Amino acid sequence: MSAQLIDGKAFAEGLRQKVGVLAAEFEKQAARKAGLAVVLVGEDPASQVYVRSKGKQTVACGMASFEYKLPATASEEELLKLVEKLNGDRFIDGILVQLPLPGHMDEQKVIATINPDKDVDGFHIINAGRLAVGQEGFVPCTPLGCLMLLKDRLGDLSGLEAVVIGRSNIVGKPMAQLLIQESCTVTVAHSRTTDLPGVVRRADIVVAAVGRPEMVKVDWIKPGATVIDVGINRLPPEPGQEKGRLVGDVDFASVREVAGAITPVPGGVGPMTIAVLLRNALVAAYRNEGLTLASDAL
Numbered sequence: 001m002s003a004q005l006i007d008g009k010a011f012a013e014g015l016r017q018k019v020g021v022l023a024a025e026f027e028k029q030a031a032r033k034a035g036l037a038v039v040l041v042g043e044d045p046a047s048q049v050y051v052r053s054k055g056k057q058t059v060a061c062g063m064a065s066f067e068y069k070l071p072a073t074a075s076e077e078e079l080l081k082l083v084e085k086l087n088g089d090r091f092i093d094g095i096l097v098q099l100p101l102p103g104h105m106d107e108q109k110v111i112a113t114i115n116p117d118k119d120v121d122g123f124h125i126i127n128a129g130r131l132a133v134g135q136e137g138f139v140p141c142t143p144l145g146c147l148m149l150l151k152d153r154l155g156d157l158s159g160l161e162a163v164v165i166g167r168s169n170i171v172g173k174p175m176a177q178l179l180i181q182e183s184c185t186v187t188v189a190h191s192r193t194t195d196l197p198g199v200v201r202r203a204d205i206v207v208a209a210v211g212r213p214e215m216v217k218v219d220w221i222k223p224g225a226t227v228i229d230v231g232i233n234r235l236p237p238e239p240g241q242e243k244g245r246l247v248g249d250v251d252f253a254s255v256r257e258v259a260g261a262i263t264p265v266p267g268g269v270g271p272m273t274i275a276v277l278l279r280n281a282l283v284a285a286y287r288n289e290g291l292t293l294a295s296d297a298l
Contacts, residue, residue, distance in 0.1 A: 034285030042072035094120035145272025166209035
């Protein structure tokens with residue numbers, strides 16, 4: 001029996017609709033639109049596409065989109081001055097600096113310059129600390145989206161055993177913290193984990209975020225487990241193809257025959273990232289204006 005497909009695209013659309021309704025309510029109360037600023041340095045094609053998509057979806061949800069573009073030759077000081085300017089702009093509630101940055105810029109220094117209360121990407125060390133101790137702050141968008149999909153599928157996660165494969169600051173570590181807060185028993189596994197398949201096989205929940213195509217095989221998965229595939233990898237093109245197909249970190253075709261539920265690639269976790277970014281920006285707007293937003297509204 002094949003696993004239930006977890007439709008991230010549909011969930012993300014529902015989340016954006018909720019954001020749109022609450023963004024309209026915010027505009028009534030604050031007499032302005034919630035504002036999200038995105039800063040792009042250089043002309044990386046993938047980043048340009050991503051920034052355009054963020055801008056379109058921000059406007060579609062009834063929020064104000066501000067885009068700032070700097071050439072790849074801009075100095076780090078120019079970027080830091082722009083971030084400081086945005087920090088002080090009361091019409092901008094969320095600030096996102098698109099990564100990666102050119103090599104002559106210190107990404108951590110730039111992130112540290114963003115006001116933590118406008119850090120809707122959740123990368124600032126203060127927000128990482130808030131997450132670690134369970135305080136209110138912003139959580140990186142992809143792991144928060146994964147948690148939303150898990151809770152929608154499973155409800156109460158308390159007592160479940162979860163394995164997160166990958167230990168990045170963007171996905172693996174915050175994902176583990178979120179699952180701990182849900183009272184899961186959490187293992188963070190990685191390339192140096194002894195008997196990685198055996199560790200993963202214990203899990204009721206598997207979150208794969210390693211960036212290795214189809215690494216997680218069917219014999220790694222406990223029957224009935226819920227599998228969240230964060231990876232997005234393009235395989236080399238086959239003869240006659242211009243582009244290779246997109247795959248995740250999980251061997252989807254075989255694992256879906258054992259798992260209880262699984263996210264596809266594409267159409268699983270991917271659509272959640274921008275939807276959660278919009279959610280975070282709206283939450284920031286309510287907080288910045290001192291307005292109340294119900295804890296379960298988003």
